[in-house]
Amino acid sequence: MTTIKDVARHAGVSVATVSRVINETGYVHEDTRRKVEESVQQLNYTPNEVARSLYKRKSRLIGLLLPDITNPYFPQLARGVEDRMQESGFRLIFGNSDESQKKEQDYIQTFVQNNVVGVISSTNDPGTASYRSLKIPVVFLDRISSDRPAVYADGREGGRLAAQQMIQRGSHHITVMQGPIHIRPAQDRFQGAIEVLQDMGIDYHTTQTSSFSFTNADRWAKELFEQYPDTDGVIASNDIVATAVIQEAYRLGKKVPQDVQIIGFDDIPLSSLLSPALSTIRQPAYDMGRAAADLLIQLIEGTAGEQRTIQMPVQFIERETTRKL
Amino acid sequence: MTTIKDVARHAGVSVATVSRVINETGYVHEDTRRKVEESVQQLNYTPNEVARSLYKRKSRLIGLLLPDITNPYFPQLARGVEDRMQESGFRLIFGNSDESQKKEQDYIQTFVQNNVVGVISSTNDPGTASYRSLKIPVVFLDRISSDRPAVYADGREGGRLAAQQMIQRGSHHITVMQGPIHIRPAQDRFQGAIEVLQDMGIDYHTTQTSSFSFTNADRWAKELFEQYPDTDGVIASNDIVATAVIQEAYRLGKKVPQDVQIIGFDDIPLSSLLSPALSTIRQPAYDMGRAAADLLIQLIEGTAGEQRTIQMPVQFIERETTRKL
The missing domain is CATH 3.40.50.2300 (Response regulator)
Structure with missing residues (x-):
């Protein structure tokens, strides 16, 4: 298989220069560019996708928006999301919305500025423009949406x-x-x-x-x-x-x-x-977080099936504040 | 004051082209580049620093590492950090270390890959190489370090x-x-x-x-x-x-x-x-999170004073599990 090094040797330039041409990440003189492009063609070189995404700095960042992490229900969700994301090498940018649309919009905007590749959100307003205009996958967590990917309990x-x-x-x-x-x-x-x-x-x-x-x-x-x-x-x-x-x-x-x-x-x-x-x-909650992360990863990688809303089961836990049957 | 628009008009190119030349963020024909550089010189243009950092994608991301967000003490810390960071336009990449050195190192590494400009960590090992080799400011939170910036309670x-x-x-x-x-x-x-x-x-x-x-x-x-x-x-x-x-x-x-x-x-x-x-x-806890964020921002912006370890006061809260005096 042809490597980027072969292309560099063939074109008589450095690997960094080949990378700049392929990924359009910096200035390269037009003559050099032409030489590299010819070498790529002649050697039939296909850039390795992983390396390419690294060079292109395609991020592995995910935006996670929850109402308030100090409410003891949400850390469980967050932990499920994080554990699943970590397994696939994704990292979370995290924000608390305090159920404020303004704060939520600000976060979504900075998520985008930071090149997140997906968003998980426990929003009260899944229908707002902030979400509809996003060009990256979004999964709603602990919130119900009829037409958008969502994970919630019954x-x-x-x-x-x-x-x-x-x-x-x-x-x-x-x-x-x-x-x-x-x-x-x-x-x-x-x-x-x-x-x-x-x-x-x-x-x-x-x-x-x-x-x-x-x-x-x-x-x-x-x-x-x-x-x-x-x-x-x-x-x-x-x-x-x-x-x-x-x-x-x-x-x-x-x-x-x-x-x-x-x-x-x-x-x-x-x-x-x-x-x-x-x-x-x-x-x-923990499993809901994991399921949302799983669904988002599938959406990012283009492997998601038809089923994009997941309703999780609930159960009665008998302890001491109810009488025995 | 000369703006980027003035430069673009003077050079007869688009604002985007001027930006590419100034920030070296994409291919520009050599002739065009020369024209832009001449205009920059003739008009004595100094790029606005804020805009420049945006164009250069200098991140405003902070890495936050806590042992486990599902322990109800840590969400308070996290919330304090986030609220203070949000006020200054910083965003958090968040991870749970589970007190595992391996996980911690992985996170620190990806924090760096994602160009964070500072780290706040509740680590059990402030002395490890992961931290000592970091070229960005670090503040230890809820952990004591004699020689590194830290915020903790008495x-x-x-x-x-x-x-x-x-x-x-x-x-x-x-x-x-x-x-x-x-x-x-x-x-x-x-x-x-x-x-x-x-x-x-x-x-x-x-x-x-x-x-x-x-x-x-x-x-x-x-x-x-x-x-x-x-x-x-x-x-x-x-x-x-x-x-x-x-x-x-x-x-x-x-x-x-x-x-x-x-x-x-x-x-x-x-x-x-x-x-x-x-x-x-x-x-x-909330105030400790805020104080750590505050200290880190000062370190990032180069305005931190001599006092870089902050010990916060504790107090007895009388409720119902102790007898009345």
Whole structure:
């Protein structure tokens, strides 16, 4: 096989010069260029693709955009993405969007400036121009898009499971905490729970939480028991909010799970260490991250199949905040 | 002031051509090049430095290496770093080292390949060649280095505070959980606690934990109460381990803080949501991240002063796992 060295020798120039000609990465005198091009043709030289991408500095950078890494659910996603990317030699440029469109656009722009070859994003706005005008593959993670590649958990089934378990384990006055309105998976799980409660004719109330973060979680928990003091089962919008509900129940002298059962959502690592340990609906966050990375790599390498939206299964994890069956 | 447009007009070429000549970023015919260079000289044109660095693709990328983003202490650090970097238009390439030297070296290497202009690292080995041979500024975060820029909390004082509070609040048989031997801040806080316990002549035991993560935290908590059943005060190696100790005490029917007081270390966000809420020694993780970013930016921009190691203060946060004074 002809190498770049053969071409350099044949044309009587340095390897660096041949590289500059092939990759158009620097000034080469026109006569020299012509000589190199003739040698390439005569020797039938095909540049090695790997070397070519190195010379061309085609990056192996991926942009990863998450709402907020300090929310304990997202590090799991990030870790799954990173581990899979690392296996294939990709690196991550990382940003927190704080669910701000402006910050998100800024990040997307600098991702592009830094020549990322793909983007994984947990955006609330998959339809915006920032994404539609991108010329590189994008995978939405933990977010649902009907027409774009996406990896997310089956939130509706998660909500259904939570409600079924609450009812089976004997709660009669259930409060469902509705997560942020603008986040589709949060609404899916809420809808799933309500469906089951209505079908079974169970008495229920709903409360609204506007984010998934620590800030305000204790206030929402407090308000819940003030508004609905006879609640004997709480389906929390996520594990963090559930943790605040456990704490508030403890402060009010309510026994968990005897007086009130609590089910979270996510299964963040700390959930198993709470006292009592939290029963929850597990989203396979780490695996979701890996799956998104896998799909993005396939899209970058042109090997992706027809299936470009991946819905991952959820499961009920029984711990100590629900009664035994 | 002369602009690149003036040069282009004067030379009778496009702005893109002038840029190619100035930045040597593509092929330009020799005649054209000469014409542009003459115009640059005649008009006394100095390329705008910002534009120049953009055209030259001088990156504004920073490498950030943390042990494991799924440990709830590190997202706070990462967030502090990112927020400060974002304010100055820098972006982060992020990696988890898992405390593996091999992984760390791989990351450092790809950071360099991607033209990062600085590195922030929570490494266990600040002295290795990977760092010493780097030609770009490095700041160690949450790690101590005597001769290299570093930002860390006052672990020794943290350990002293924890022991003092335990004693003042009435514990007589204290168990101190020693964190990973190879992590200097962990040993500092351990030493600080032991110093005070010895000075005060208090009965104490020590146990060993080999990491700060969720894995095994419950086992260590179990072993602690098996080995030292008369323990009435636990100084945990961090908040995660403390959470496991609360849970184990709860399982054993021990009342917290009446039967056993518990003090953590870090003040991760979830600590305030536990039941009972965790008393702990707070490290200002977010501010430490910001300070490290700030120092690195100063080093990159050549404005750093003499003070290149920053020790941040710690404080005792009283919640519900310690008795009232």
